[in-house]
Amino acid sequence: MTRVVELVEHAPAVSVALPDEAGRAVAALRIADAVPDTYSPGRWLLRAGSRVGAVTVAVPGHDDPLTLRIVPNVPIVRLFFLLGHSLDPTGAWRDGEVGVAEHRDLLPALAHAVERQVDRALRQGLLQGYRVTEETSMVVRGRIRETEQIRRRFGATLPVEVTYDDFTTDIAENRILRAAVERLLRLPGVPREVRRRLLHQRTRLADATVPVRGRPLPAWRPSRLNARYHHALHLARAVLEGASPEHGPGGLRVEGFLFDMNRLFEDFVTVALRDALRGSGHTARLQDRHHLDEASAVRMRPDFVLYGPDGIPCAVADAKYKAEKRGGYPDADLYQMLAYCTALGLRAGHLVYAKGNASHTAHRVRHTGIMIHQHALDLNQEPAGLLADVEEVAWRMRNG
Template sequence: MTTAAERSRQGPVTAELPAGVELVEYGTAVGLALPDGVGRALAAGDVVDAAPDPYAPDRWSLRAGSKVGAVNVTVPGTREPFTVRVVPKVPIARLFFLLGYSLDADGIWREGEVDVAEHRELVPALAHALERQTDRALRQGLLQGYRTTEESSLVVRSRIREADQIRHRFGVMQPVEVTYDEFTTDIAENQILRTAVERLLRLPGVPRDVRRRLLHQRARLADVTPVARGQRMPCWQPTRLNTRYHSALRLAQVLLNGASAEHAPGGLRIDGFLFDMNQLFEDFVTVALREALRGSGRVAKLQDSHHLDEASAIRMRPDFVLYGPDGVPCAVADAKYKAERRGGYPDADLYQMLAYCTALGLEEGHLVYAKGNASHAAHRVRHAGIVIHQHALDLDQEPTGLLADIAQVASRMVAG
């Protein structure tokens, strides 16, 4: 029998890989025959929970956690990559609704501008939405702006970099080290869009008609430099001049910020994107609560830092803290992307909220879950006088119902 160590010493894998696997977020584990390098790459890349089968060589157990999306694992010596798709439990349209609260502070995504058409899978829906938003952004032509350029030139242009001229040229007059501002389309906004389009074109599962339209957008951006692998994405700031780009850029950032590791040891390459549903749910709950409490005379802070002990040695960061007009905390909430099980919610969540309430001097605390058997439950802590509320949101319902449930949570926080 060939051990995993012996297989790793045999060099690149040349056998044909299975086409891929589709997993469900927090679903049951799937056993699959995989080359050892692919299994280790998936485990090391924090894509899914991957573990080798101790009783069957070349078999791995794959189980999806809270991350949804699609990644390709490319192995040297094989033509086609191994694709892992993780399907979210919530409908695709609801996922995009949560994404809107995660990144868009202005509410653009919540007005129906980012549509997913009839697509029921994540990759086709994201590709369709990005192409439509890119087309809308570029409809009036590519945005132009000034970019600072430093280069060696035979012609003096703008300012001479005297220090670099002396350091590099040792007194020789030409070429000249110059710096100048160039008015060009090769700016951060266009570079981000070009890079996002390129990433989607590398993924399988993009419908043919959407791929054709993406190729058209890439042709529009042909004079723009895409961001190379491993380089940091350029920064952009929302302004009046780039207003028509805002929605497309935020959607592109969803894709690029959710990108998985693009390189792995031994020539393996992982390329794709993953969204963490834990983070998306937390962002939705906290931002929606802040909006529901706007105008109440109170100030909401997200991930505000506090300390549990008087020596300020133990730091804690509640997801949501509401302050009264006097600046004193008046309510606290924490979002948990968990569904209630037969035995109820984890007791550790209650202990965590009890610590928050004790340190902040509050009589009530609120835990907001993704789903539960009842919409609300309350627990009074012995000898403490603290009441911990557990709220459950049904993510399968329409956005209006979700926001109505958030409004109920907000009203309980204010009433407490």
Template sequence: MTATVVTTAIDLVEYAPAISHPLPDPVGQALAAARIVDEATPDPYAPGHWRLRAGSKVGAVTVDAPGCEPFTLRIQPKVPIARLFFLLGYSLDPGRSWRDDQVAVTEHRDLLPAFAHAVERQVDRALRQGLLQGYRPTEESALVVRGRIREAEQIRRRFGAILPVEVAYDEFTTDIAENRILRAAVERLLRLPGVPHGVRRRLLHQRARLADVTPIVSGRPLPDWRPTRLNSRYHHALHLARVVLDGASAEHTEGGLRINGFLFDMNTLFEDFVTVALREVFRGSDCAAHLQDPHHLDEGAAIRMKPDFVLYGPQGAPLAVADAKYKAEKRGGYPDADLYQMLAYCTALGLPEGHLVYAKGNAPHASHRVRHAGIVLHQHALDLDQQPEWLLPDIAAIAHQMNRPARDFTPEVRRRTG
């Protein structure tokens, strides 16, 4: 009988059909427990094989299990990597032009190497003029008075003794939140599988630049930072660093099992891009765009709902509502459940129309008028596999349809929406 050959690396594509692979049971169970893929089940027709189907998460992870070779799973996005970076960059900072030559991603076939390269380039640009300095609140015991004396702490800890003295002051230092976040992202990337040797070498150089910065303890929340004119050269690097740290997969040690990798959710990326792009279209009008706007369906405020995008008029009344849906379509059309959800939004907000925005797949634009209610539900298909100069006007066209019931925007918004 021929022994099963266990694969140590598998490539999947988001939302592609399930495929069967030879896997050790501990690895398959780890993938299922961590919900890295939408489906990870033993194949009933092939012992020693597991059926794997990727969902919306893309990236790469490595699973180490006792008695097994390290196993690497790579999940590729359907959209080109360069286009994915535009979606990500625009949602993080719509005022900046994110182009292929700025993030240099086209030379990499896989997502993680491209992302590591992009982060390293942005960190290098941020640190090129030296480490940013700023004031950091500091509390310590000292032999000289500096700043102000913490009187309550002096009495509690020193029982009336004069020295040492408990003081608080603002220290001008490079050990600030911005530099700590960059160091954490660089160190995180250095621990990930699949980072190319050349990129890893440059990341080590960036870590050496940040060597005097206090590391962030694993599991602790990231320090807060605020975008200002003084830290403007750090903005792009900090945005990407946050994606690295938010996308870090869980690291387990239960039973000797360890999962290490970087994943992010295409559902979230698409939702962020669509809502930010819609908000930008209406910027400068008398209206206000609210993202992830909380509401209640019932009068008793027991049933919560949170539309992705709600547009309000000058008097504060809702004018339009939209939801972004990246998820896979059903064969031949859109999921019906999304229509029921949008109908609930329109009913609760008192709107005559609602808009669902999908990543383009197998269905065109569709509109449905609800019986006995008169509410019209629009389903838009947004083609992500096109250049930004075509993609953003498609968003503006959707905004134009959302604009129709109100007709009270400024001339500037009318020009931008067609």
């Protein structure tokens, strides 16, 4: 019987009876912070960080697998808004189409959302396209690969090494959707009805090859022809990027799905800022590469750099998935932003936090004239209010 332990994102640690192998696996795979409980042998102190979701750890020789459910601080429906906006800021599927409000936990909501989007994508049938195929054949089809023919066949006439374009449903788009469906079907905690519908989608995608685990996913490009697949492919990517390792140290079996809230918040803020500044004549670059020193030995990558019409940086921002504590935000964030402003020659920098005691504060650095702004976004508010707050940050960046 599976034992379920529920942790809350960034909440105090809890003491859990746990085999040492499982405790070490939780720590090594960074599922949560895990250290032995010095006061209670056989127990571990578990504390969730910014990764949320559900993971099951099965230890060889132990009959009871452990499932860790890590609950986010924001409501599930708001988490999906952040995800949806970062994947597709047009908002075509975020409002009312995903329908995750009925689910309390992240994994059931995600599986439900993916199944609905895959179903919408496939309603008109599987997308077909041309795929380059290389194979050994007894008949000539397409073009003969002369180099391979000589290397492998030593001048023999048959079989023939050929390459040709095949019009098929076994294309990148269908492969990615099937990979996401297969991944969800292996995860614990997917509701029975959702699992049944996922099995139906797998049947519809049966002709698509499942990508080999551990290898990069096949590449696809958005186009008019695959437009009905876009939303499903965006969600599929989120599923496949958030998959946890399936095997841990010492033969442990680890299955689950985790979202990194740090990355999710960063993606939302940078995409929302870029969208808010569109049409202003400025250019936004995400994760822009720069160097702190003149010798270019110390690298830095601000989350968001805004360039003016002249191509010169005019603003910089960094997203921090942190809430302001009683003592304020960490001073290290201010020092980091000061370094960004100094290296980029800017008079102002912007730190965007997940929550704070005030929506905006500013610090002028002595002897430099540099102003560092600290903005706080309340993730619990409605999407319209959240986007309005992001637009205010964008206005301050654009107007100095």
